[in-house]
Amino acid sequence: MQLRHVSTNLRQGLRRNLSMHAAVILTLFVSLSLAGIGIMFSKQADLTAEAIGNELQISVTLCVPNESDFPQCVAEVTPEQEAAIIAAIKENPEARSYEVISKEEGFEKIKELGVIDEKQLEGDNPIFTAADVPKTIRITLKDPDEYAGVVSAIQNLDGVRDITTARELVGPVFATIDAIKWAAWGAAAILVLAAVMLVANTIRLAALARRKEIEIMRLVGASRIFIALPFVLEALFNAIVGVALAAGALAAFTRWGIIKGIDPKFDGFPFVGWPEWGYTVAVLAVVGPLLTIIPTLLLTRKYLRF
Amino acid sequence: MGRWRTVGSVIRFEKTTVSYPGPGAPALDEVSINVDKGEFVFLVGASGSGKSTALKLVMREMRPTSGRVYVAGKEINRLAAWKVPRLRRQIGTVFQDFRLLSTKSVSENVAFALQVIGRSGRDIRKTVPETLELVGLADKGNRMPDELSGGEQQRVAIARAMVNDPMILVADEPTGNLDPATSVGILTLFEHINASGTTVLMATHDHGVVDRMRKRVIELDHGTVVRDEASGAYGFEH
Numbered sequence: 001m002q003l004r005h006v007s008t009n010l011r012q013g014l015r016r017n018l019s020m021h022a023a024v025i026l027t028l029f030v031s032l033s034l035a036g037i038g039i040m041f042s043k044q045a046d047l048t049a050e051a052i053g054n055e056l057q058i059s060v061t062l063c064v065p066n067e068s069d070f071p072q073c074v075a076e077v078t079p080e081q082e083a084a085i086i087a088a089i090k091e092n093p094e095a096r097s098y099e100v101i102s103k104e105e106g107f108e109k110i111k112e113l114g115v116i117d118e119k120q121l122e123g124d125n126p127i128f129t130a131a132d133v134p135k136t137i138r139i140t141l142k143d144p145d146e147y148a149g150v151v152s153a154i155q156n157l158d159g160v161r162d163i164t165t166a167r168e169l170v171g172p173v174f175a176t177i178d179a180i181k182w183a184a185w186g187a188a189a190i191l192v193l194a195a196v197m198l199v200a201n202t203i204r205l206a207a208l209a210r211r212k213e214i215e216i217m218r219l220v221g222a223s224r225i226f227i228a229l230p231f232v233l234e235a236l237f238n239a240i241v242g243v244a245l246a247a248g249a250l251a252a253f254t255r256w257g258i259i260k261g262i263d264p265k266f267d268g269f270p271f272v273g274w275p276e277w278g279y280t281v282a283v284l285a286v287v288g289p290l291l292t293i294i295p296t297l298l299l300t301r302k303y304l305r306f
Numbered sequence: 307m308g309r310w311r312t313v314g315s316v317i318r319f320e321k322t323t324v325s326y327p328g329p330g331a332p333a334l335d336e337v338s339i340n341v342d343k344g345e346f347v348f349l350v351g352a353s354g355s356g357k358s359t360a361l362k363l364v365m366r367e368m369r370p371t372s373g374r375v376y377v378a379g380k381e382i383n384r385l386a387a388w389k390v391p392r393l394r395r396q397i398g399t400v401f402q403d404f405r406l407l408s409t410k411s412v413s414e415n416v417a418f419a420l421q422v423i424g425r426s427g428r429d430i431r432k433t434v435p436e437t438l439e440l441v442g443l444a445d446k447g448n449r450m451p452d453e454l455s456g457g458e459q460q461r462v463a464i465a466r467a468m469v470n471d472p473m474i475l476v477a478d479e480p481t482g483n484l485d486p487a488t489s490v491g492i493l494t495l496f497e498h499i500n501a502s503g504t505t506v507l508m509a510t511h512d513h514g515v516v517d518r519m520r521k522r523v524i525e526l527d528h529g530t531v532v533r534d535e536a537s538g539a540y541g542f543e544h
Contacts, residue, residue: 005421213407219365220470221395222422224388 009230020202028242031191033249038184043276060137061161081159106133207303228300235292243288247281317341322373333359335529349509351526357509398467398475402482406451413447437469457488477508513540
């Protein structure tokens with residue numbers, strides 16, 4: 001295959017339809033940026049759930065001794081009591097799964113949250129140790145609305161200090177994250193549709209502009225791939241530029257909006273950062289070219305009359 | 307139809323019918339034609355007689371509604387779409403309107419036919435000047451098409467059709483835009499090409515060239531073959 005011929009055709013094609021290609025690139029840029037924001041907010045929801053539990057979860061705190069606020073807890077929960085609590089969870093049809101968070105794990109999570117200065121937790125005289133942290137069982141429900149049955153089945157068992165449902169606490173946080181995520185995805189979907197229609201229009205115009213050339217190529221026996229290749233390469237070029245611009249915009253959002261913007265204001269709370277940006281760009285790098293190449297392959301069949 | 311029946315024959319229509327959607331008589335109605343390797347055949351007839359449809363079948367621009375068409379030993383009806391380009395590389399095509407690319411020079415127009423089928427640059431640099439010499443344009447390779455006369459432009463189109471050394475040359479009214487003297491020159495070139503072994507199938511309205519050449523003439527009328535003469539003239543001779 002004549003690489004020079006293909007690259008010349010690509011250059012000519014891009015130049016010939018410059019404004020149309022610019023429109024495709026800009027639409028792709030905006031739609032992929034919005035889709036990227038949707039992905040990053042989705043990741044943010046995961047991070048938030050990991051940090052504070054999600055609204056599908058309820059947290060059962062088990063007894064530790066000497067807690068005046070909880071008179072039912074006179075001593076540390078016994079293995080038998082813990083086993084009875086777990087058996088009650090397993091029997092409950094509303095509980096999907098459960099996870100036991102040990103004293104040590106709970107202690108580490110407190111340290112990770114960064115609310116307490118780590119120095120106060122170390123040394124000879126820490127304000128509390130892992131032994132003081134209650135063991136917890138995090139139960140994930142099948143339906144967040146059906147938490148009452150699980151709570152009533154467990155709350156009066158021996159060894160249970162208290163039960164907190166994450167729903168009231170984190171519900172509004174997730175509702176906000178979800179709203180932003182869906183708004184971004186909705187806008188992205190509309191713009192993706194616009195981008196696909198622009199791609200279709202670009203191919204139609206390019207096929208019209210090159211009809212004589214394409215006609216000759218067909219008659220002298222050029223393969224379908226060879227005829228379609230300039231169109232596919234143009235689509236790929238548009239996608240690469242669109243993805244690169246979106247990656248840049250998302251990088252700016254990550255750096256100035258999150259890392260240097262919102263993150264310092266909520267010390268200790270996990271926010272999306274460069275790893276999530278990398279994941280998002282990887283997804284866009286696959287989705288972007290597919291968005292342009294698939295319609296191109298379908299439409300070249302139509303407009304080039306193979 | 308056994309394979310043996312296509313041996314020696316490069317174009318064969320067997321009871322070929324082509325009907326376009328809608329009412330009306332078929333464009334070709336059970337046409338049977340056989341063109342052997344190395345023949346020179348004129349396809350004549352009034353507008354709407356089915357000449358262009360027959361040429362489109364040969365170029366596999368379309369498929370017959372019924373019957374069979376064999377080109378270069380391949381039954382085009384059963385030829386997979388991905389094999390069509392390979393078939394077309396064995397067929398050179400020339401049209402009334404030349405169909406040259408105005409932004410490319412004479413050499414580039416001819417080279418284009420080789421570039422798009424993946425021939426090497428070295429091969430192209432060797433073959434293009436040879437082909438331009440064949441059509442008498444050896445010294446005009448750097449000219450642009452609009453700097454040439456109609457006859458010269460048609461020669462460029464013939465060079466492009468011949469540069470890949472096809473088995474068949476299909477020409478659709480190649481002298482339709484040319485004056486009689488220039489037409490004679492183009493026909494002489496076709497004769498020369500035919501003499502080197504290429505089968506020529508030419509649809510034409512040009513009485514003069516058909517009468518002068520005295521080659522095989524197949525006349526179509528309303529989609530049927532009404533005459534097939536080994537050494538004929540444009541119209542019936544009484």
